[in-house]
Amino acid sequence: MSITIFSHAACALHRVTEVHPECPERLGAVNDQLIRSGLEYVITQKDATQASKNDLYRAHDVAYVNDVYAKAPTDPEDHVWLDPDTVMTAGTLEAALFAAGSGINGIDEIMQSANQRAFCAVRPPGHHATRSAAMGFCVFNNIAVAALYALHEYDIQRIAIIDFDVHHGNGTEDIFLQDDRVLFCSSFQHPLYPNTGTDTISPHVINIPMPAGCEGFEWQAAVRERWFPAIDAFAPDLILVSAGFDGHLEDDMAQFNLREDDYFWIGKELKKLADVHCQGRMLAMLEGGYDFSSLGRSVVAFLKGIL
Numbered sequence: 001m002s003i004t005i006f007s008h009a010a011c012a013l014h015r016v017t018e019v020h021p022e023c024p025e026r027l028g029a030v031n032d033q034l035i036r037s038g039l040e041y042v043i044t045q046k047d048a049t050q051a052s053k054n055d056l057y058r059a060h061d062v063a064y065v066n067d068v069y070a071k072a073p074t075d076p077e078d079h080v081w082l083d084p085d086t087v088m089t090a091g092t093l094e095a096a097l098f099a100a101g102s103g104i105n106g107i108d109e110i111m112q113s114a115n116q117r118a119f120c121a122v123r124p125p126g127h128h129a130t131r132s133a134a135m136g137f138c139v140f141n142n143i144a145v146a147a148l149y150a151l152h153e154y155d156i157q158r159i160a161i162i163d164f165d166v167h168h169g170n171g172t173e174d175i176f177l178q179d180d181r182v183l184f185c186s187s188f189q190h191p192l193y194p195n196t197g198t199d200t201i202s203p204h205v206i207n208i209p210m211p212a213g214c215e216g217f218e219w220q221a222a223v224r225e226r227w228f229p230a231i232d233a234f235a236p237d238l239i240l241v242s243a244g245f246d247g248h249l250e251d252d253m254a255q256f257n258l259r260e261d262d263y264f265w266i267g268k269e270l271k272k273l274a275d276v277h278c279q280g281r282m283l284a285m286l287e288g289g290y291d292f293s294s295l296g297r298s299v300v301a302f303l304k305g306i307l
């Protein structure tokens with residue numbers, strides 16, 4: 001049993017400024033910890049390929065996708081603001097296409113190969129991007145593109161998307177709110193950007209807002225109580241994970257106090273659910289995580305959990 005990790009050098013081409021937290025060095029930190037982890041015998045590394053426009057159109061409005069292509073700068077000095085937090089520079093479109101494409105690669109991998117689990121170490125992240133707009137460092141909604149590809153291309157009827165980034169996955173919720181083929185579960189600090197998800201009413205959206213200072217045992221208890229019975233009842237054919245690690249104690253982007261053990265735990269529990277319902281098939285994609293050291297350690301802990 002092995003985990004396939006998809007990434008691409010082009011994901012480092014997107015750089016906003018020298019001091020922006022969503023920076024290419026994040027992927028270097030993940031890679032460094034993977035090398036140190038001793039997991040090399042259970043990891044298969046593959047290059048991602050780019051998403052096509054048709055792949056993106058399943059999750060996003062045609063006009064939005066075409067607008068992103070049209071605005072993509074070619075001059076290395078140019079900065080194009082898609083929203084107050086989301087900037088395109090010369091390498092952004094290419095990076096975003098590889099990030100979105102990696103999820104499609106991951107779906108093909110877990111559906112067709114002997115490896116039932118895949119992880120995409122890519123950027124920019126995706127879960128804030130709505131059907132019609134970029135938001136919060138996210139250009140295309142990578143996990144939504146992957147889910148809709150799986151529903152379209154394979155005999156998959158139901159998908160659970162689990163989002164444990166410290167920020168609410170508002171974009172993913174926006175895309176699937178009217179789509180009962182997807183159970184969307186998001187835990188997040190509240191109040192905190194983007195300050196959504198507390199008044200959503202849907203039988204297939206399970207949001208867990210938690211206050212600043214939330215400890216791992218409190219988060220685990222809420223997840224165990226709210227998500228796991230719902231996932232069991234939904235009986236998904238696939239589990240997809242928006243894996244953000246900015247809830248770590250050492251990550252200053254928010255004030256959750258999660259540790260590597262918590263990421264190991266959620267990986268292990270989701271693997272159990274995937275074994276029961278999905279023939280073990282599970283795809284996780286990197287979202288947030290801005291403290292290099294805790295990001296790398298947490299990714300490794302999560303991967304050990306899903307092994």
Ligand SMILES: [Zn+2]
Pocket residue numbers: 165166167244246287288289
């Ligand atoms: Zn986040």
